[in-house]
Amino acid sequence: MPEGRRLTLAETARAFREKDRFLAVPHVDPDPDTLGSAVGLALIAAKLGKTARVYTPEPVPFDCRFLEDLFPIDHEPPSDLPRWHAVVLDCGDARRIHPASQLPPVWLNIDHHLDNQGFAELTWVEPQAASTAEMVARLGFELGVAFDAPLATALYAGMLYDTRGFVIDKTNADTYRLAARLVDAGANPALVNRHLNEQLSASALRVMGMALAQLQEDLDGRLVWTSITSAMLAAGGARLEETDLILSELPKIARAEVWFLFKELPDGATKVSIRSRGQVNAHTIARAFGGGGHRRVSGARLEMPLPAAAALMLAAARKAMRSQA
Ligand SMILES: [Mn+2]
CATH class of the missing domain: 3.10.310.30 (Diaminopimelate Epimerase; Chain A, domain 1)
Structure with a gap:
């Protein structure tokens, strides 16, 4: 398969502005980074007056259910698939898209995996990013979107999860500054921690x-x-x-x-x-x-x-x- 085009943040923002219908797709066996990123991207699209859906054929895992209160997560694809632009998040390899997914050709891939295969038409990949959610947050700011509590919460959750609570070695001052902007916009750190880390059964x-x-x-x-x-x-x-x-x-x-x-x-x-x-x-x-x-x-x-x-x-x-x- 030929490699798609690699984009910068600014080019990704420009491409995003030009389209109107986004299908945000997490990777298989979804985690809070891929789902938080998908929900965040859909909320950004909605704020720009565009249409968006989040779609995975899989059930939402127990520690991600709060994300469904921020934006609906569909388990059926839209009926008019060719009209949608699929954006796959936090997924470096087309084999990590759930095999039961019904998608149009993947238009954009936003990801931070080292071994990203460039399987989409357009790929924005930053292996040094600590999470895909932080990339989506930067995309939202680049697009000039006004962040509110639901958007900030979805993306803060992805950042918290992939940095293991802001401690992994990709965590740097920029990570904290970005997290601070999300907290300023309404993400509640204690509440997100409760949603993500305090949901186990005995x-x-x-x-x-x-x-x-x-x-x-x-x-x-x-x-x-x-x-x-x-x-x-x-x-x-x-x-x-x-x-x-x-x-x-x-x-x-x-x-x-x-x-x-x-x-x-x-x-x-x-x-x-x-x-x-x-x-x-x-x-x-x-x-x-x-x-x-x-x-x-x-x-x-x-x-x-x-x-x-x-x-x-x-x-x-x-x-x-x-x-x-
Ligand atoms: Mn990730």
Whole structure:
């Protein structure tokens, strides 16, 4: 597939002004950055007097439901699809668009992934951006839109999520300045934190406890991993998607450089989440198994049972970590 045209912020703003009907599309398995960005983009379009919809065939995850109060999230495409301009957000690869999505050819892609494939007609990608939401916020300011509380809240949520609470290493003074503008415009930090980070059930915490009790380490504690199995979910009474937060517990281990979460999916495949804060590139490991992401945050889906997937991924990590040592 030929690569589309790469745009700057100013060129993206100009292109956006010229169109009137936007279909804002998040990536598969949506998170607060992709959904907050899609909702934010739709609100920006509406403020410019344009028509917009947010569309994903998937249900909205439990920690993103508050975004539906800011702008409706449709699960059916518009009937007159060819009249819409699809804008895919926070997605570097066309394979990360949900396969059941019915879309016109993707017109614009706004993204911050390192390995963006340039699959859209127009692509604005900034790998140094800490979130796609911050890019959409900058687009909104570039377009001269008056930010109100719903718009500021959607974008602040995406920024908070992708920066893990404004602490990851892409967080800089500009990130805080942009967040401050959103707070000035009506985003409530305590409320967004409550929506994003304080929505778990006791069952989810119980399952995370089981996984933490089975935590394993290697290479003097530099490599750490654990698993969440269907049996744990059944015993704890939790839903699979609630248990990702365990990933933010593992880096509290002082020596951990690379950590993994392996999850047994209902269809027998394995979802692997990889995090790195050392020299090892998590993205390189994920990509070798058909996954993707960023240098520090990556993931892959392996079509095999959890023990086999874990053995493969851990072997790759050990190899990468030994060659760094
Ligand atoms: Mn993102």
